[in-house]
Amino acid sequence: MLALIRPDSWNFPLFLHILGATVLFGTVATVAIAGFAARSRPENAQLLARVAQRTFMLGIVPAYILMRAGAQWIDSKEFPNGDEPGWVGVGFVISDAGVILLLVVAILLAVRRQRILLAVPVLTGLYVIALGVAWVAMSGKP
Amino acid sequence: MSTYQWLLVFHVTGAFLLLGGGAIAAALNLSALGRERPSEILLLFGLVRIAVVAISIGTALAFVFGLWLVHEAGYGYFDGWVVAAFLLLIVANALGGAGGKRDQATVKLAQELAASGDAPSAELRARVRDPISLALSYGSGLVLIAVLALMVWKPGA
Numbered sequence: 001m002l003a004l005i006r007p008d009s010w011n012f013p014l015f016l017h018i019l020g021a022t023v024l025f026g027t028v029a030t031v032a033i034a035g036f037a038a039r040s041r042p043e044n045a046q047l048l049a050r051v052a053q054r055t056f057m058l059g060i061v062p063a064y065i066l067m068r069a070g071a072q073w074i075d076s077k078e079f080p081n082g083d084e085p086g087w088v089g090v091g092f093v094i095s096d097a098g099v100i101l102l103l104v105v106a107i108l109l110a111v112r113r114q115r116i117l118l119a120v121p122v123l124t125g126l127y128v129i130a131l132g133v134a135w136v137a138m139s140g141k142p
Numbered sequence: 143m144s145t146y147q148w149l150l151v152f153h154v155t156g157a158f159l160l161l162g163g164g165a166i167a168a169a170l171n172l173s174a175l176g177r178e179r180p181s182e183i184l185l186l187f188g189l190v191r192i193a194v195v196a197i198s199i200g201t202a203l204a205f206v207f208g209l210w211l212v213h214e215a216g217y218g219y220f221d222g223w224v225v226a227a228f229l230l231l232i233v234a235n236a237l238g239g240a241g242g243k244r245d246q247a248t249v250k251l252a253q254e255l256a257a258s259g260d261a262p263s264a265e266l267r268a269r270v271r272d273p274i275s276l277a278l279s280y281g282s283g284l285v286l287i288a289v290l291a292l293m294v295w296k297p298g299a
Contacts, residue, residue: 047182051169140150
């Protein structure tokens, strides 16, 4: 039952972290959905590219900042000496490596060439799976 | 991993599908607000169905494994925060369902207009931006965020 006991001061950063992570998951999935839909509907490719671009700027970027800032905040409270267990490391690896992947996606969306855009749903689909691994590690704490 | 940890993994997976599905629906809905052509609105509303599947699976997982977790962790089924969370989950589903029904009528109109020339229509534009539909759908999302807050703070536990 020790896992259930949490000081009240941890709740707000944890709330921000989870809220950011769930919105990040949803918005990355939206870009993947728009990208895959564009493959089967080339006549709507420009519209779906715009949807992906807007979702990236207005959804993914703020959600990532919320998730990552919340993670750092609660990490500083829960492990002030930096002695984090492995499951925390899994989360940081996935979130920090995700920045590189998301930067590549941002560049591809900015270039907006039809053939280049084909990579967007694959990259974002992979990141959706990685986020799934992160939430399993964060919640299960193996 | 212990039984508690496994139950938490499935409960949190449900929460991610539920809130993440809400984020997908919101992103596609916001994109549809700025469109005029019926076929484009139809496409974006059609993609929202993927979000509805995620929300449905997420609700079931969060509810079933949430109940199981209450038992496993030694909380009471009639603890205030548990009752409030389940009531709010029902409210969120009712609001989302009502908003979804209104959206179905919009999809039907968009289908008819797309099949007959695909010209922009003032009626379709008004339906897509219908304040009642938007209030129901986005209200549902806000209630779900309140449920998340209850899960984190567990007031009175």
